[in-house]
Amino acid sequence: MVRFFQQKHSYDYSWNTVSYAFLNRYPNPFATHVLTADTIEHRIDPSTGELHITRLLRKTNSVPRWARGIMRENDAYILEDVVVDPKGSTLVSKTRNITHTRLLKVEEKQTLTMDPFDGSRTQCKNETCIVSSIGYGLNSRIENFSLSRFSENIARSRKGMLYVLDLAQRRGLFRQRFRMEQHRLESQ
Amino acid sequence: MTELMESIGKECTPLKHEFDACFTRWYSERFLHGDKTNDCEKIFKAYQACLKNVLREKGLTKMISDARPSIGSVFTDNNENIDDK
Numbered sequence: 001m002v003r004f005f006q007q008k009h010s011y012d013y014s015w016n017t018v019s020y021a022f023l024n025r026y027p028n029p030f031a032t033h034v035l036t037a038d039t040i041e042h043r044i045d046p047s048t049g050e051l052h053i054t055r056l057l058r059k060t061n062s063v064p065r066w067a068r069g070i071m072r073e074n075d076a077y078i079l080e081d082v083v084v085d086p087k088g089s090t091l092v093s094k095t096r097n098i099t100h101t102r103l104l105k106v107e108e109k110q111t112l113t114m115d116p117f118d119g120s121r122t123q124c125k126n127e128t129c130i131v132s133s134i135g136y137g138l139n140s141r142i143e144n145f146s147l148s149r150f151s152e153n154i155a156r157s158r159k160g161m162l163y164v165l166d167l168a169q170r171r172g173l174f175r176q177r178f179r180m181e182q183h184r185l186e187s188q
Numbered sequence: 189m190t191e192l193m194e195s196i197g198k199e200c201t202p203l204k205h206e207f208d209a210c211f212t213r214w215y216s217e218r219f220l221h222g223d224k225t226n227d228c229e230k231i232f233k234a235y236q237a238c239l240k241n242v243l244r245e246k247g248l249t250k251m252i253s254d255a256r257p258s259i260g261s262v263f264t265d266n267n268e269n270i271d272d273k
Contacts, residue, residue, distance in 0.1 A: 026193045
């Protein structure tokens, strides 16, 4: 069985800042279940100028009580594939669990794009696809459990992003560069 | 960040932190401004060499290479049965 869900919202920060925060979103106090994060590939596609990043995340795996008999409580590994297109101001992240896949596959796609009407804002689209293939009448139960977590997880990851965005802004990571660009524009 | 994220292999964590710092600086100061020079290749190679052993020991190498080509393949431009939440 396969089910899709989607949700949209926006951030009151420029795409440059949001894409930076997204790539630096761990650790944050709203993602304590993410234990480790490793980059296993990063390269620029010479034909498109896009940056490709692959990451491996290790998370704690909280299993619902009724599923503990069929699923050992051990860490879950998630693979993340990110493509950043700086010209089009677009970041696309796709993730999938690579462990416990016999029970459930959860694929998530997050698209961050510059708001076409307001460059100081960034649009965010979350899509989730849940696939379960195990028998014993557990399918819908597993999917409903995952579904109830969908909105919850997005709300939490958004809080994490806002935390990192605030931190980035307060540290003035972009201030100097913006000042330089402003100066360049003014002198033209 | 007050704390830094750990690597899957404890022995790789210092190399990971060095790479992350390099990457973060490169991303905001060069990449986003059109400069494609890769500043972090040397440290990335050292980090990967460490990581490769850890992934092999944990039996993750094959899982990763099997999963990679199909990540996100379920998403097309017009998925049916989308529930807006």
